[in-house]
């Protein structure tokens with residue numbers, strides 16, 4: 001037999017447990033299995049003179065929410081460039097990234113494991129005849145919109161179907177983009193397929209976030225954002241930025257509506273997702289058609305770029321102070337010359353490589369702090385070393401580093 005105290009303790013624990021569980025589910029959907037135990041320290045005050053009034057300050061639900069949000073944030077599920085795998089409870093497992101450069105996300109399996117397929121298979125499965133264009137003599141970029149429903153319909157609820165920590169609302173699969181030679185590895189075709197995935201997730205404080213996750217099978221060490229900035233035409237970057245901006249606005253509106261419990265407004269914000277996806281697909285396809293003429297110019301410049309190393313030295317000698325950058329990642333110095341030429345030198349003043357900068361590439365690298373302006377000392381030292389070195393001992397290389 002339980003004593004009266006024990007019975008009451010049990011009733012309180014049970015009520016508290018249910019409250020915490022429901023608060024969690026309301027905010028995040030299914031709890032990841034590997035979410036560790038959450039420590040709760042609750043503050044309450046009892047007032048005997050006031051008929052034993054019990055007060056929580058802040059309110060009990062707020063105290064509990066604070067703790068579970070912290071625990072959830074520590075268990076971060078959103079990783080750019082990777083898909084959450086509900087089966088392994090990880091974004092680091094082999095299932096979480098595309099197995100090849102032409103792979104796109106197909107769907108979650110019943111056990112919540114991401115599955116991938118080649119881009120052309122996505123078009124075949126959708127009975128979309130544009131698949132021909134992928135294999136035409138002059139291949140065209142094609143983009144296919146897929147709904148969240150079709151990407152999740154095999155997934156069981158016990159494996160994340162209703163999870164709000166990584167919920168796919170839809171995606172655009174597109175290709176082929178052309179990989180720069182340095183990123184293509186042994187694949188001569190240099191084809192790259194990209195999955196632009198719209199994901200609902202939970203950020204700091206349990207805030208709803210709708211994000212655009214760009215996923216592609218590029219080899220380790222190659223950053224997709226670098227490829228966007230340096231190798232691809234500005235239309236691809238712009239199309240993606242427009243979509244990301246539209247989603248950020250939509251996300252703000254939806255979160256405000258959710259907090260104020262304005263269901264209709266919340267739903268109307270979320271219904272914009274398919275429109276954003278359709279426009280992204282259109283922009284990608286149209287941009288590529290219009291960009292073709294410009295691409296030819298870039299190719300011409302790339303040919304021209306394979307000039308001997310003395311061009312690099314000439315550019316470096318003639319470079320103004322503002323055209324010298326330090327690459328923080330590789331510890332090299334970069335000289336930006338005329339016609340978007342960039343030449344990389346190591347600290348000894350030896351020419352490492354030259355490449356053609358894509359539009360916006362310098363800005364992008366400065367913004368992401370990959371590059372910084374070289375100091376006057378660094379610039380002077382480089383020029384002195386270059387003066388002392390003959391072109392004959394230098395090596396010629398092309399292709400971006």
Ligand SMILES: [Zn+2]
Pocket residue numbers: 085086087088089090093094095096113
């Ligand atoms: Zn996995």
